[in-house]
Amino acid sequence: MADTKISALADVVTLALGDEFAINDVSAAASKKCTATEIQTLLAPPTSDTVAGVIEVAIQSEQETGTDVVRAVTPGRQHFHLSACKCFGFTTGGGTPVLHANSYNMTSITDTATGRLTVTIATDFSSANWIGVLTCGCATNANRMTSTVTKAAGSVILEASSAATTLADPGTGWDWAFFGDL
Amino acid sequence: MALHQVQFVAVTFDDGSVGIMQFILDPNLPPGVSIPGYDPATKLREATDAAIQYEINKSVWTPRTPVSFRRITELELAPLDRAYRNAWTDSGGALAHDLPKARALHRNKMRAARTPLLATLDADYLQADERGDTTAKTSIATQKQQLRDVTADPAIDAAATIAQLKAVWPAVLGPNGTRVSSG
Numbered sequence: 112m113a114d115t116k117i118s119a120l121a122d123v124v125t126l127a128l129g130d131e132f133a134i135n136d137v138s139a140a141a142s143k144k145c146t147a148t149e150i151q152t153l154l155a156p157p158t159s160d161t162v163a164g165v166i167e168v169a170i171q172s173e174q175e176t177g178t179d180v181v182r183a184v185t186p187g188r189q190h191f192h193l194s195a196c197k198c199f200g201f202t203t204g205g206g207t208p209v210l211h212a213n214s215y216n217m218t219s220i221t222d223t224a225t226g227r228l229t230v231t232i233a234t235d236f237s238s239a240n241w242i243g244v245l246t247c248g249c250a251t252n253a254n255r256m257t258s259t260v261t262k263a264a265g266s267v268i269l270e271a272s273s274a275a276t277t278l279a280d281p282g283t284g285w286d287w288a289f290f291g292d293l
Numbered sequence: 294m295a296l297h298q299v300q301f302v303a304v305t306f307d308d309g310s311v312g313i314m315q316f317i318l319d320p321n322l323p324p325g326v327s328i329p330g331y332d333p334a335t336k337l338r339e340a341t342d343a344a345i346q347y348e349i350n351k352s353v354w355t356p357r358t359p360v361s362f363r364r365i366t367e368l369e370l371a372p373l374d375r376a377y378r379n380a381w382t383d384s385g386g387a388l389a390h391d392l393p394k395a396r397a398l399h400r401n402k403m404r405a406a407r408t409p410l411l412a413t414l415d416a417d418y419l420q421a422d423e424r425g426d427t428t429a430k431t432s433i434a435t436q437k438q439q440l441r442d443v444t445a446d447p448a449i450d451a452a453a454t455i456a457q458l459k460a461v462w463p464a465v466l467g468p469n470g471t472r473v474s475s476g
Binding site: 214231263275 | 295296297299304306310312313314315316317319320321322323324325326328338348351352353354355357370375378379405
């Protein structure tokens with residue numbers, strides 16, 4: 112490189128990792144050169160369990176696989192992990208259900224009969240092979256058994272039964288949480 | 294506690310029964326969701342005919358099949374009696390009770406109420422029999438027959454409204470509860 116004033120140089124269009132910089136090596140009291148890669152490594156090294164630095168964002172497939180320990184999860188993709196709840200909701204009321212706003216990934220509920228509720232999901236599961244965790248609030252001495260019926264990728268029927276195995280409305284409302292692969 | 298904004302929709306099924314859908318207008322959705330009527334910018338969803346039909350089509354209703362729908366207000370649910378939920382129907386543009394179904398539910402409720410009473414009377418009868426108390430046995434037999442006859446009360450078929458139907462509750466059955474089984 113010619114001995115030129117910096118002000119006389121043209122701007123670089125795109126800085127490449129192999130581009131070189133002139134530096135003053137203080138410890139050696141000498142002028143030396145280094146690359147952009149070396150500066151990047153110094154200022155923002157790849158992060159690890161013990162080093163603070165640059166971290167790559169995990170994409171959906173990496174979040175779904177769930178084994179990567181060097182990429183970061185972002186809020187918009189955390190739900191793709193198999194262990195994340197994909198849909199939840201709850202109602203109150205012993206009869207006609209009242210749907211509360213504290214729900215997720217839900218588009219509708221339908222009261223179709225005594226002790227029976229159809230729940231419909233916005234982003235479907237990849238198949239009908241998902242897990243439903245279901246319960247319902249009950250009055251004292253009026254316990255209910257609950258079950259999922261006719262499970263599809265994007266909808267399911269919830270049922271509540273009395274001890275007499277007869278469909279019966281929940282005492283104080285439905286609660287559900289669904290897990291699986293989207 | 295905050296509630297979702299919902300559009301109530303009456304979904305009529307092929308067996309004449311009706312489902313009451315709460316179509317969520319302000320859903321909490323994951324990023325990137327695209328469903329009819331939903332605007333990601335406002336995070337609101339419009340209950341258009343197409344959006345409601347989409348919702349009905351993707352929902353499971355087994356063993357019934359939806360045949361029609363109409364938007365309703367929550368106020369339309371007020372006159373309906375939850376104790377006779379499985380007799381609800383949507384006819385003539387109004388939610389109502391299917392009285393033949395309601396009568397069947399009422400009889401089921403009577404049967405459920407009398408079952409433990411009959412069991413108690415059976416035990417009482419055995420004890421009276423052990424004592425050789427024929428007077429008590431006759432009395433118990435009469436009470437049991439009264440219980441067996443409750444579902445044959447002509448007032449059940451004569452009832453023209455849910456209120457009249459609920460009033461048909463012989464004292465022999467004890468207090469009338471509010472819940473009717475699905476049977």
